[in-house]
Amino acid sequence: MKVKKINAVLALISVLLLFTHSIYEVFSFLAFYYNPMVTSAIAFTLASFMMLHAAISMTVLGVKHDGNALDKYPKENIRTIIQRGSACGLLLILPFHIKTGDWISSKFGGFGFLVVLIILGILFWAFTFIHIGSSFTRALITLGILKSVKTQKILDWIIWIICGILFIISLFVIIKTQIILFKM
Numbered sequence: 001m002k003v004k005k006i007n008a009v010l011a012l013i014s015v016l017l018l019f020t021h022s023i024y025e026v027f028s029f030l031a032f033y034y035n036p037m038v039t040s041a042i043a044f045t046l047a048s049f050m051m052l053h054a055a056i057s058m059t060v061l062g063v064k065h066d067g068n069a070l071d072k073y074p075k076e077n078i079r080t081i082i083q084r085g086s087a088c089g090l091l092l093i094l095p096f097h098i099k100t101g102d103w104i105s106s107k108f109g110g111f112g113f114l115v116v117l118i119i120l121g122i123l124f125w126a127f128t129f130i131h132i133g134s135s136f137t138r139a140l141i142t143l144g145i146l147k148s149v150k151t152q153k154i155l156d157w158i159i160w161i162i163c164g165i166l167f168i169i170s171l172f173v174i175i176k177t178q179i180i181l182f183k184m
Contacts (some may be wrong), residue, residue: 008139017046089127129163
């Protein structure tokens with residue numbers, strides 16, 4: 001259980017860093033301001049915490065076989081299935097997310113590739129915020145901070161609303177700016 005608590009702390013720190021990263025990038029795109037040192041510092045710190053979180057999650061799942069019986073009660077385990085599916089989607093699309101800015105600024109692959117990058121960006125942010133929405137209160141439960149089902153439901157709604165707002169704002173601002181950068 002100690003490993004799960006460490007992983008929950010890593011997950012919550014990752015959420016805080018991700019929200020910081022998202023808000024900073026939206027601000028940067030809106031202000032047309034780019035500071036590669038700040039962007040890189042936030043992104044690499046976030047990536048480090050996320051990689052530790054992912055490694056521990058896979059270890060708990062693979063080595064300790066914790067939570068492997070999802071197929072027995074699929075309705076009851078839908079949240080866990082969504083968590084794991086969104087995490088897999090994130091891991092698959094992350095390399096594209098990391099390189100998107102370079103590819104767009106160099107116009108690599110032309111307009112067709114820009115469209116692919118925008119679609120992958122939409123999927124990346126969807127997987128990201130779905131993963132947070134389905135995981136946040138579970139981390140609090142693991143840490144013993146959250147004990148009431150009623151409070152969990154309220155917090156779930158709050159975190160889903162925050163994730164939805166950040167998703168919409170991020171997509172609107174980032175896609176608009178990516179198209180502007182591609183046209184330059």
